[in-house]
Amino acid sequence: MEKIWLIIQREYITRVRKKSFILLTLLGPLLMGGLFAGVIYMQTHSDKTISNIQVVDETPYAEYARTLKSSESVKYFADTASFANAREKFNKVNFYGLLHIYQSAENKDSTVFQLYTEKLVSLGTVSRIEDDIQKIYDEQQLVKNNIDPLLLKSLHKSISISTKTLQGDGKDDSEVSAGAAAAIAFGGGILIYMFILIYGAQVMRGVMEEKSSRIVEVIMSSVKPFQLMMGKIIGIALVALTQFVLWALLTMLVSTVVTSLMTDKEAMAQQMVQSQNSDGNQTGMANPGMNMQPGGNANQSLQIIEQFKSFNFGKIIGLFIFYFLFGYLLYASMFAAVGAAIDAETDVQQFMLPITIPLIFAYIAAASIISNPDSALGLWCSIIPFTSPIVMMVRVPYDPPMWQMLLSIFLLIITFITFTWIGAKIYRTGILMYGKKVTWKEMYKWLRY
């Protein structure tokens, strides 16, 4: 036991000291924090660039030119000149585009909208202009049909659904968001997938290094092959855990700083909005997303954070660490066996593929399982041990039945033990075999030595 501890120490210390590890550990949270901030930013702040559009309206009453209202992102400038004139004098510096509105030559009732731009126009800008025109058109139609637009507006109310899951035992029904659940599910799944691949490959590289540098026979005279293999696997697992914990801590730090910076300056506006809402809200639903005032942005980002808080993170993190560790352990012994069996770098791909296929499959399956966590695919993939670490992690935020979790955990542990035993046998024989081209058949034979 003391020797295995020495090996774990060596594997751990030599890796943690590496510059690449330190760099990745420090940059990881910045990247993730940046991603987090980016998502919130994109959700709350729309495109702020302003497009100036010159409007030439050649319809009889030039109604569009008069009524098109400039918004934050698109500003309209009506021009009374003829289109041909306007086109000739079009000022590329001042204007993003030239909107030409005219009656269709074939059909007097149909109006043609044509946008001319210097550069290729963005989809966002087009759809914004379309929306603005649509509004005017709709109002025209209402007036034509003797419907009061203001009456219609007062009748309109946008609806949004808030979700809660039923809790027994008289507990408060917990408010959850499907979006937050998907984020946690996919985030957890991807992290496990990444960690298994990255650190599994490290186990393989480590074993290959020992074999190709020929240090392995020297060490074999001091320790058992199984000790060396497990020492390496556990040492690298600790490296991965260290990285994960540091990432989690640093990410929390970075995202806290970022979100507080982003929400602080809007907090005032948001409070004002809430007090306005409280008396005018007839349905009694606290739904900050409904209001259209600028304060809604801050509200949304707070709401996203609030939604995450409703999950049982103790359970999720506990299960994450379990599936991460055992998923890694299951695959690591296979990676170690492959590293021991192959002699040349060129064989790596051939032997790695069969190991990575279930992982990649689980990753792809996870995407569809998120939208339907209790499907048959989800059930099977979360119980079969080769895919369960990733897929069950995806299902955990959706509270799968207890028996499924226990079965999945049980099978994963059993398979981990079996594969470690098999991996150790292949490892033991392969590690001292030099200059021999290995086949799958050969590896099967080693199991019986």
Place this chain on the structure above:
Amino acid sequence: MSLLSIQHVSKTYAAHCALDDVSLEIEQGSVFGLLGPNGAGKTSLIRIVNQITAPDTGQVLMDGQKLNPSHISQIGYLPEERGLYKKMEVGEQALYMARLKGMSRSDAMTELRYWFEKFELKGWWKKKIEELSKGMAQKVQFITTVIHKPRLLILDEPFTGFDPINANLIKDELLEMKSKGVSIVLSTHRMESVEELCTHIALINKSKVVLNGSVKEVRKDFKSNIYEIHYAGNNISLANSLWAGFELISNVKHDDENIATVKLIDDATPNQLLHALIDNIEIHLFREVTPTMSDIFIKAVNNS
């Protein structure tokens, strides 16, 4: 009692028989040359002694005890296929290997200081292995093999990678350890180092022991009974003076000196040969032609 006793050891890999009923005794303080062509089974035997693999049948005793993990710290092993972690610091690596052999950190440090001083490696403690020359890396490798003061040292081609000066340094170290009672098993193809160092040899060919004994005994067994005579005088008179107990193998003139080789047949003795010759020719040199280890090796392999 011998330090290591290998008794009827057999080992088979799938269809290939690596060792077939091998029995050897290795005395304390002896240098045991383990010889044999490539693929004869030497490495398999060495791996069994190091408990890297286990024999199918038979047993290995150390101090009369069946091999067990407690013996690991008493054996030092320098395999032919050897190396070090290239990216690790020299000192750190040596310390790691010493601790794997069961030494405490402080003991290992004391010993390492001594050896690094002795082998002029002091300034290299913080360097990485990949920055070392091959000879220097071999020195570090040797230190990690002997650092824990093993009672049995198993060296597979220990002199490869050394220049003659450093090879001598290692040789002197081995002789000193031998004088302290360490048993050394030396597996090598360099017959001159066998001649220089070994007290006992065993030859393994095609998984069987074909020759085993002290160097003296083996030499005696392979004695050719051929004598070389440098002389002045008529070469016909030499031939004429030989009687039935002797067989003239060659008789040539070389740089004004006649050289003849004569084989003694049956119970004829060198003294009888001298008697027969001394009245007819003038003898300048008379010596027994002894087989070199290389000769013995080739002969034994061909015979078996």
